[in-house]
Amino acid sequence: MTKATNLAYLIDTYSWNGQGLVLDIIPCTLPPNKILGTKNIDTPIFTVLLDTTLLYPQGGGQPSDKGQLIHDKGDHKVTFFVEHVSMKGEIVEHHGYFENGMLDVGNKVDIQVDGDYRMLNSRLHTAGHLIFSMIKKLELPLIEKKGYHFVDGPYVEFSGIWPTDLTKENFELKVNEAITENLEVTTRYAGQEDGVQENEENPMRYVTIGELTKSPCGGTHVRNISELGRVTIRKIKTSKGVTKISYELV
Numbered sequence: 001m002t003k004a005t006n007l008a009y010l011i012d013t014y015s016w017n018g019q020g021l022v023l024d025i026i027p028c029t030l031p032p033n034k035i036l037g038t039k040n041i042d043t044p045i046f047t048v049l050l051d052t053t054l055l056y057p058q059g060g061g062q063p064s065d066k067g068q069l070i071h072d073k074g075d076h077k078v079t080f081f082v083e084h085v086s087m088k089g090e091i092v093e094h095h096g097y098f099e100n101g102m103l104d105v106g107n108k109v110d111i112q113v114d115g116d117y118r119m120l121n122s123r124l125h126t127a128g129h130l131i132f133s134m135i136k137k138l139e140l141p142l143i144e145k146k147g148y149h150f151v152d153g154p155y156v157e158f159s160g161i162w163p164t165d166l167t168k169e170n171f172e173l174k175v176n177e178a179i180t181e182n183l184e185v186t187t188r189y190a191g192q193e194d195g196v197q198e199n200e201e202n203p204m205r206y207v208t209i210g211e212l213t214k215s216p217c218g219g220t221h222v223r224n225i226s227e228l229g230r231v232t233i234r235k236i237k238t239s240k241g242v243t244k245i246s247y248e249l250v
C-alpha cells in the first residue's frame with residue numbers, strides 16, 4: 001500500500017521545480033487519447049507514483065498540470081513527460097510517456113512543472129473565485145454550485161436567478177474594478193478559531209481575496225488579483241433556476 005502523496009503544490013503556486021522519489025511505475029489504464037491527445041497513439045503510456053509532487057491533479061474544476069520528471073542515469077537522462085495528473089484516494093498519479101529509457105523505482109527525479117500552463121490555469125481558476133466574491137459582495141441571491149476553469153470555455157454556476165436590474169456590462173465593470181484594487185490572494189488552513197482540533201489530520205484549506213469572502217479550495221491561485229489582467233463576462237444565463245456565468249481572460 002503506497003503512502004499518501006505529499007501535495008507540495010499546495011504550498012506555493014509559483015514553485016515549479018523540485019525533487020521527488022519514484023515509488024512505483026505501472027502501465028497506465030486510462031484511454032491513451034486522454035493522455036496523449038493527438039500525439040503518437042502507439043507510444044506506451046505509464047503511471048508514475050512519487051513520494052511528493054508539485055504537479056496539480058485535475059479536480060475542483062481545474063485541469064491538471066503538465067510537466068516532466070527527469071532522472072540523470074550518469075551517461076544519459078531519462079525523461080517522463082507528464083501529460084495528465086489525477087488523484088486516486090490520497091495518491092497522485094502522473095500519467096505520460098518516457099523518452100531515453102525508463103525510470104526505476106527508487107530513482108530521484110527532478111520535477112518540472114510547465115509554468116506557463118500552471119499560470120494560465122491558476123489565473124482562470126482565481127477569476128472564478130473573484131466572480132463568486134463579487135456576487136457575495138453585491139449580495140446577489142445566488143448560491144455557488146460549481147466552477148469549470150478550463151481554457152476551452154470557463155464558467156461558474158449558481159443556484160438562483162440573476163437579478164434583471166444588473167446588466168452583464170455593469171457586472172463586468174465591477175469585477176474589473178476589483179482587479180484594479182490589487183488585492184492579495186491568500187490561502188490558509190482552518191485553525192482553532194474555526195473550531196478545528198489541533199490534532200485534526202486534514203483541516204479545510206481556504207482561499208481569500210483581500211477582504212472579500214473566503215472559499216474552501218484545494219486549487220492553485222495567483223498571488224495578487226492584478227495578475228488576472230482583465231476579465232470579460234461573455235454570457236450570463238439563467239435556466240431552470242440555475243445561473244451560468246461564462247467568462248474569459250484577456
Ligand SMILES: [Zn+2]
Binds near residue numbers: 126207217218220
Ligand atoms: Zn481555488
